[in-house]
Amino acid sequence: MNKEKGFTLIELLIVVAIIGILAAIAIPQFAKYKKRAAESGGEGALTSCITELxxxxxxxxxxxxxxxxxxxxTTLYMDDDTGLVWFDNAHTDxxxxxxxxxxxxxxxxxHAQNSNKVGCTAQ
Known part of the structure; x- marks a missing residue:
């Protein structure tokens, strides 16, 4: 007597449902991580440039x-008198x-407390 081997349709549907649930959870989290990485990248680049300036x-x-x-x-501009860094030469932006x-x-x-702290927010 030959025994048939394999998965039943119910077992396959359960596995597909589990994968779908995991994907529904993982994809939004991945999008958040991408945004946070972009924010950190912007903050790191600008902070490094301020230090170089x-x-x-x-x-x-x-x-x-x-x-x-x-x-x-972009070009960063430093105010000679205060040491504050701006995105424009008029020291307003x-x-x-x-x-x-x-x-x-x-x-x-x-520029709170005469600092040049950088913060970025992804859209």
Whole structure:
């Protein structure tokens, strides 16, 4: 007598349902991780550029510095008197929008307590 081997249709449907449930949970989490990574990438790039600008200012008085963020480049400007860093030479704009790995990220240089703390939020 030959015994048939294999899975029943019910067993296969249960496995497919479990995979579907896991995918429904994992995909939104993955999207959140991508956004957080883009935010961290923007913050890291801008913080690094601010540090480089401060070093260049110390070395030779440079008050502007090109900064590669994501898919583009911006120029950062330092105020000679305060040491605060801005996205424009008029020292009025502390907000910038960048595209990092196809995610739009809004970044701000926070000047509270005379600091140049960078924060980014993905859209």
């Amino acid at each position: 401060a070093a260049a200012y110390t070395d030779n008085g440079t008050t502007q510095w090109p900064c590669a963020v994501g898919n583009g480049t 502390n907000n910038g929008t960048f595209t990092i790995k196809n995610i739009t990220v809004d970044c701000q240089i926070d």
